[in-house]
Amino acid sequence: MKEWVRMTNLNELPLGTGKTISVNGKSLSIFHVNLGIFVLDSHCRYRDGDLGQGKIQGQVVVCSKHGCRFNIVSGECLDNKDHQNGTYRVKTTGPEIFVQIT
Numbered sequence: 508m509k510e511w512v513r514m515t516n517l518n519e520l521p522l523g524t525g526k527t528i529s530v531n532g533k534s535l536s537i538f539h540v541n542l543g544i545f546v547l548d549s550h551c552r553y554r555d556g557d558l559g560q561g562k563i564q565g566q567v568v569v570c571s572k573h574g575c576r577f578n579i580v581s582g583e584c585l586d587n588k589d590h591q592n593g594t595y596r597v598k599t600t601g602p603e604i605f606v607q608i609t
């Protein structure tokens with residue numbers, strides 16, 4: 508069953524930042540970029556990097572461990588097409604940010 512769960516709020520996620528938050532047992536990375544707010548699975552498959560700690564460049568996040576690049580919007584790894592991180596729907600209600608998870 509899908510449900511909306513509060514993840515954070517806009518005051519805690521300024522434009523150009525990201526972070527990882529545990530939501531109902533899932534480790535999710537949330538990013539606030541010019542195109543909006545996006546949520547991905549946090550785990551970089553190369554060696555357990557945390558994408559929420561990565562450097563944001565436009566709509567790309569660069570894993571802090573070994574530099575793999577992920578599209579923040581699509582979850583696609585730009586350096587290995589076989590690696591795709593899950594993406595999640597996001598909505599805001601006032602300043603509060605919610606993610607839809609199963």
Ligand code: FES
Pocket residue numbers: 551552553554555556557570571572573574575
């Ligand atoms: S763990 Fe992400 S690039 Fe190595």
